[in-house]
Amino acid sequence: MRQRRAKLYRKMLHQYSLQFGFREPYQLLLDDTFSLALSRYKISDPLHQFSNILLTKKVKPLITQCCMQALYTLGKEHQSTVDMAKAWERRMCNHREAIDPQECIKQCVGDNNKHRYIVASEQGELRRDLRLKVAGLPMMHFTQAVMVLEPMSPLTRSKIEENEENKLSLPASETGLLKNAPKIDVNIIGASSDAADVQGETGEKGNEGDIAKQGGETLSTRRRKRKAPNPLSVRKSKNPRLTMEEKLKREQELKKQKQRAAARARMEASKISNPSSSNTTTTTTNNTENRAAGETRRRKPSESRTCKS
Known part of the structure; x- marks a missing residue:
């Protein structure tokens, strides 16, 4: 499976687990048409394919008794499909007589998919009906011999948005208490409780100047203050600290x-x-050097005489 597709599947399954309570092992509910597609595309190890799509090895494939009965009626030509389906866990649908597999799958899923099934089917009508009626229901099918996980339906997305809004909004028990609470101007910082009580009784806003005289501070004056730079964004000094x-x-x-x-x-x-x-100093140094040279010349003949003797 490609990396981009795996990333999309991971995000989708994460949303299903957060919003609708899906947990491992995932319960994969298959019908007769999907079982036939597995045999038609010669998928010898379907559990490995399910693990690749759902990004986990903890997958539990299920099939209903009505779908098994539909496979039995196909004859010996599809005996390999029947043998493969027998290895899966049997989902008891409580139908004494076998009914249409589509209706059986719909009844097992219900109105809100309380058992957290992932439906795998090749019937477009069944998937279309479930997409329009049931929120929080992942579905799988084949597209050109490739097993894919369908994107979220509009009903599922609207349900997720509704859940997020309910988390942010106040419950009905608290909204009734806020109706009788005094109103406070949010633009005033440090407003006294007396001004809030007067405002709650009269329903009018207090004067900002009066509240500022009492020790309050308006937002406009507060924004004018100069703020210190962020110490994490300031460049460190190159000079080390000295003792x-x-x-x-x-x-x-x-x-x-x-x-x-x-x-x-x-x-x-x-x-x-x-x-x-400076010139006199140079001349004196030259004279002293000349005298020293003359003395050395005079001493040389005397040294030679002593050597001859």
Whole structure:
């Protein structure tokens, strides 16, 4: 089964379980026409096919005595279909004499499908009648040799919407109590109980200014306030949090860097203002280097004499 179809079936069965109380194992009620279709399409393991459609291995196939009697009347040509149907559980329909399988299925399902059956049939008229009369009834049939689960009927969808509205609405016992309750203006925040009592007696709304003077707050003033940003949506700071000792060390390093930069600036300023002093320093250094070189030259001959002796 394709992934998209399996997803639709899963959602549909989930709605049936929530709204109409379907539970595993699912009770699959088959008629004679569906049994013949299984034999015609050579489905040797129908339970495996049912499990693929209903997305669970907990499936209990059922067949009524009237449908079995209809299969018996077909003769020995369909003996394989009869043998396959005998392996399924027999649903007692309480009919002493066999009746039409369509009527038997309708009577077993009833008006509201209280036994939570899933009907599998190849008769279009039967499925059409059940779709129009019974809400919360899943149905299966074959489409070009493919077993499919029918979509929800309009009656079933309307029943689901009605159930949802009933969950949200108040019960009749509580709606009678609300008629005598005092009316309060929902646009006023922090309104006093006295204003609510007056409003309930007179049936008129109080003045917003008077209620605001008493300590109340209107919605308009409340919306003007600035709200803090969501802490989960704010980007985290890149700088890590430092301890007090680390902060002091960083401040001392910054202070030393500023002092060094100021000293360099002073040196450069002094060089620019007194260029002669810089020249004299260079000449003195050159003179000292020349003197040192002359002394080394004078010492070399004396060293050579000592070696000869």
